[in-house]
Amino acid sequence: MRAVPRGSTTEEQMMTTTESPRTDGALAGLGRFCFRRRRLVLLAWVVGVIAVAFVGFGYGAAPDNDFSGGDSQSAKAQKLMAQHFPQEQGDRLTLAIRTEKGIDDPAARQKIEETIADLAGSPVTGPVASPYQDDKLVTEDRRIARTTIPLSDKEVEKSEVKPLVDLVKDASDDSVTLALGGYMAEKAETPPQGPAESVGILAAAVILFIAFGSLVAMGLPLATALLAILAGLALIKLVGHLVPAPDFTLAFGAMIGLGVGIDYALFIVTRYKDALRDGDDPEGATVKAITTAGHAVLFAGTTVVIALMGLVVMGQRLMTGVAVATSIAVLITMIAAVTLLPALLGFTGHKINSVRLPRRASRRKQEAGEASEARPTFAERWAGVVQRRPLIAALLAGASLLVLAVPMLSMRLSQPDASVQPHDRSSYISYEILSDGFGPGYGAPLVFVTEVDSKDADLRSVVQAVSGTEGIAYVTPPRTSEDGQAGTFTAFPTTGYQDEATANLVHELRDDVLPGTPGGEQVLVGGPNASTIDVADDAASRLPLMIAVVIALSMVLLIALVRSVTIALQAAVMNLLSIGAAYGVVVAVVQWGWFGPALGFPTAMPVTTWVPMMMFPVLFGLSMDYQVFLISRVREEYEQSGDTRVAVARGLARTAKVITAAAAIMIAVFTTSLLGHDLAVKQGGLGMAVAVLIDATIVRMVFVPAVMELCGKANWWMPGRRAPKTASESPAEVEEGIRV
Template structure:
């Protein structure tokens, strides 16, 4: 594009021009708006909701009955685990144990505590291991109130007596905050941007834009939580994704702006052109991510819906910032975008400008030529590699993290270890059986006397013990508890629950009225529901994203290519997560204390995010390929030049995403680590195997069929849906 050429009109072009010219007003509006939203959101936002037991599963109905008829047994409880080498009756050990129990009982946040010296059922036969349950007095107790109890118990341990506090709240109280992970991600992004742009000013614009947008987005997430509750990890995921896409979107626009300046545009025209071209791709890319996230609605999980809404808000705010706040920043920087440069880059550019045009083929363009000379071999190698990486996905198991997969120095893990040794691994995975008395015939013995059911359950292989049945105070429900011989994460426990529901209870008099619940059964039900609904979500996300991509590139072929390639890359990422997390390959090196099933919500959340992000890169690449094709009419040259024009920026964008997602491995939450690992691997695969090999190979094989669209008999000419100013740019090169 020659100097002085004005970018064509259009809504995005006018938006960019307005934000550039009224930059002070736009910047002031953003600052005031973010401060106001942050004050409201972080001060009065909704608390997180981590209840995954919603829906109509058997465990959810069992929980409703327990809350209705056994309210005194509801609420959080802690478990004190005790192991004394000389036995708990040793005078020194007894003195220490009783002192700790007294301190726990005197806490304002606990209820009455039963001493194991008063109930022999709380002590093993050899009197070396004991336990007691500590009810929390209030229904809502902060983890900061529980942390002193954990510290008290840990401090009381010595070489002869080990004491540990377990339970959900103890585990939560011990989990440290996410820490500096996001800060490290920002630092890594800054380094990558500085290397890519060679300028401190150009480096700072995407980061400042993204950070301002993230603050506003996270605050809005907290406010929307009053309408659509989201789990506590929504903020962590929102920050990770917002930081990644926010910097990436700004990166694409700043790159296009710098290209415009280099071609002779003044700052205003360069800004307008950048918003009308790269901004056009950002708009479609951000919309694709949001649409993909909306696919979580089909999972039927209330908290997954909340997570989708919350994360979408962050993506929308970062996209809006890239299209409005960034043009205002560009208005302030103007030609100073290249200030504070790396000295050696200038000399490189000067040598490149003076070199003959035939010698200026970039490494990416030459690589595309290599792939295009052997497209079938390249496609088979790329596709085969992705399929091999995806193989472990076939053995994926879903569950929720419990104490057994926590770091070994945590009190919750020590408690689990002691209780498993003394009372069996199934002590931490109790199954709660509950039946409602027939209101029409309350004297019906089959609904009140669960003796035969308790006996049948107790004799079932895999059950260590079943407690006697108890009738509720209102006389309307009966319950008992059974402990498996296997632990919370064991596949045998899942099989046991299915056997009890499918065979044992239906075949026992009165058993057909009994529901199997409890935290363990709830986790199994959610995993089963996720496994059954996940294929539907995948189909919905792919279909919606394809429709959007077809609207952008006007090609069914390219949309199908994108869907298949993205599906393969995500499958490969799933496979790597299973190999690391579930099989234990390099697990300890990456911060996973022990092999464990994949967290139930991780694959649900990973798929729409990764599919949307993969579509981002597809949009940016194909948009440039489309421009080159319209200019030359040669698919091979268009792919090579499109890849060359986008390789550097897509590589930088992918490196930023990988850096941001990888920093999750530095945090304490094993579930968030799984999601971060999977997304980092997927982006790495997408930016290398897919974009550098698969895309040029498949597009070379398809030739002019790349541009097939029903009702159109030939490849597109210069009229297209691409931004008009992009065609003018191509025409004047």
């Protein structure tokens, strides 16, 4: 802060110390440079974004969706299978057939054989076995049949599989239903996110126009965020060569980057408009905005990045990729906010308020600085209501959050499969047909594999033990690899992929059945379903550690900024409660099915494994952002008045509008993910929208003022130093207090 001029009154000194930004620091210099060299800065951004987009989208890495790996039993089983049964690896499709008159009906047989021939003739498929040549592929009543379609060894794109899905759909009629299932078929028929991002941008534009009342002011955050997101997504594609990430990363990165990008620009533009209204010229207003709101943006963005990097603690290769990728998106939006935005402000100048929204006369006077005795705002009056009964308000807010969090206690983690897809999809129809004909466990096979000494190895005792386990429908005969070093067989459970009973069965086989069977100690249980269970178990076990790391790092940053251990602890507890409530809402909607179909979830399903892992760091970082913007202003007011009650009321009043607008933009961007088709991304968007809504209402409007009123001067406790100096103290004490 600048030194206090000698000869000033105490009040003048206080105003100079707390409100005048430094004009000689690095941020001030950066803001001034970008303002004065605005054409150069804008040109550099446009050219740079075009170049990065060309390289990134043209030569970026393909997504990696293999969540297996590590030291899990399923990963070890997969490695053994790839080593000794390479011919059985690779993606496969499954053709499901249902006929009213049976597959031997001449008309049905002709259609089925023609379809199989067309599938076998595709350049991306291998040999296709006919169900007419293997009775194991047909049910006893011969009304349902299946066959497996191997995909070629080369990497097959989902765009190459989509024609096969369409071919099978077109071949179906009233007498014969044909459907294509399998992972690649499911991906091929899942439409892109579609208009979700566009709707989010439109909603953000409307909110910004209402908040600023100016078309020009509305356009600046949007332009800044969109350029930053384009560059960020291209960089995510490029970084994928070094740190692989799954396919949902781009959608998630766009959602996070768009939200924070618009919010960060909103904070800076708001401070710029305030400075203009206070009489600064455009350059001075830009420097003031960058040194105040820009400083807060850098801190807020850093908090989000640190929180995201907490995902590395999960120890999962792809989640590390997600952490790096989404952090890149946030970093680019931070850089754009303090470089590109000052340049754009240089072009607008005083025209920031052009193309205005009609306002009431009283509002226009207030914005012009003509209102001397303005009435208290709603936020200030509301804070007064809460502060009169702080204990009751805090208890009600806490109880509400705990009630919302209750469903979280029953959270189950899994990965979406064909059984939870929209019912008009070919993959769901295939699942339904195969479940009816071969049991619900057909789509959840358990692959058993072990090393053996020779081709004559006897696995019959293990097979008998597994087949005699409750919950197993049937077991295939054991086979030995051509090199005589590994044996394998497959068991099909009586329950489906998403059923909790299937997960319990896997644990029973591993913990009790196999260890208690001669020769079963070395047998590994793998397969897609076991892999999903292992990933979910690993995520559940590591989630508490990630939460602890994120909280600890974020608290250290917040203490460094606000110089208060009490406020940092308050923020951590409140953020935990709001995120827990968001988890509870996600479980109630997704897993319990409450309002699920209305929100785009076809059926009740477990929560996708990566959703709670991603939600926590993102939401904790965003909550800290709002906490910083609110508490920083409360602290300024406390330093002037020395009265916590007055400081909280005024701080809430000064920040309510901008935080409400920022939260509304976040909610709009996250909610529009429900318009997309990726079930996992929709779960994440729903959870984050709910969390931001809770944070902007229950937490900021009730919990914060109530708890701060209860804590009083203890809010500013910091070991080794006194509470912040107030305007009632000597000028020397004031300056020393702020400098600390």
